[in-house]
Amino acid sequence: MKNRLEEIRKQRGLKQEELAAALEVSRQTIGSLENGRYNPSIILAYKIAHYFQMKVEEIFIYEEEKS
Amino acid sequence: MKNRLEEIRKQRGLKQEELAAALEVSRQTIGSLENGRYNPSIILAYKIAHYFQMKVEEIFIYEEEKS
DNA sequence: TACATATGTCAAGCATACTTTCCATAAGTA
DNA sequence: TACTTATGGAAAGTATGCTTGACATATGTA
Helix, strand or coil, rough: ECCCCEEEEEECCCCCCHHHHHHHCHHHHHHHCCCCCCEEEHHHHHHHHHHHHHHHHHHHCCCCCCC | EEEEHHHHHHHHCCCCHHHHHHCCCHHHHHHHCCCCCCCEEEEHHHCCCCCCHHHHHHEEECCCCCC
């Protein structure tokens, strides 16, 4: 699972901390997602997509056969 | 988070066990998703959508403010 | 009745998502 | 230099997703 979080966040001129606050998660969670340390829960993925007014699949890109 | 898993599975004439095998998860996981005991990981949500050739958001319906 | 099939659900255990706390590093500025 | 801001990331703890194994119930059929 790849994601375009860092790209989209920067497009919007947001700091990790600001995005984290808006989504009610920790700054470390945002950093960990951006750097691929883990995948978001489906709930968080939806919150992110909703916040950016995008589709989940526009932000999180599934790559077959990888966990 | 609601989902249309049971409805879609039955439309396709599949048993829980058959769907589970196709997705490489346990039958209990499918049952638990259908009965709302927990939400899928984003990986499993994508596998399910891919299997049914649908969008994630057509199957899993986000309800604001609920975990 | 007896047996098979499909589903519901629990319990224990492991893996992963997310938290808080902490420290490091890089870039900008006084 | 010294200080601030933004980010990276480790460590330990909690919550949730998923597993296997077990048992229950409902339905259909011999």
